[in-house]
Amino acid sequence: MISVPAGVRVYLAMGATDMRKGMDGLAMLAQQVLQQDPFAGHLFVVRGRHGLSA
Numbered sequence: 001m002i003s004v005p006a007g008v009r010v011y012l013a014m015g016a017t018d019m020r021k022g023m024d025g026l027a028m029l030a031q032q033v034l035q036q037d038p039f040a041g042h043l044f045v046v047r048g049r050h051g052l053s054a
Helices: 019-032
Strands: 010-012 043-045
Touching: none
Parallel strands: 010 043
Antiparallel strands: none
């Protein structure tokens, strides 16, 4: 289990995300779409089209 400190917000991206954007591109999406600072200590959870494979 992952413990999250108090006061940390968790943002979940609904739907598939283009993972080819890399970390910089995903951080830019957090800034533009959510209007949030990706370096403020919050968690941004995204997944690719194929999700997790078992």
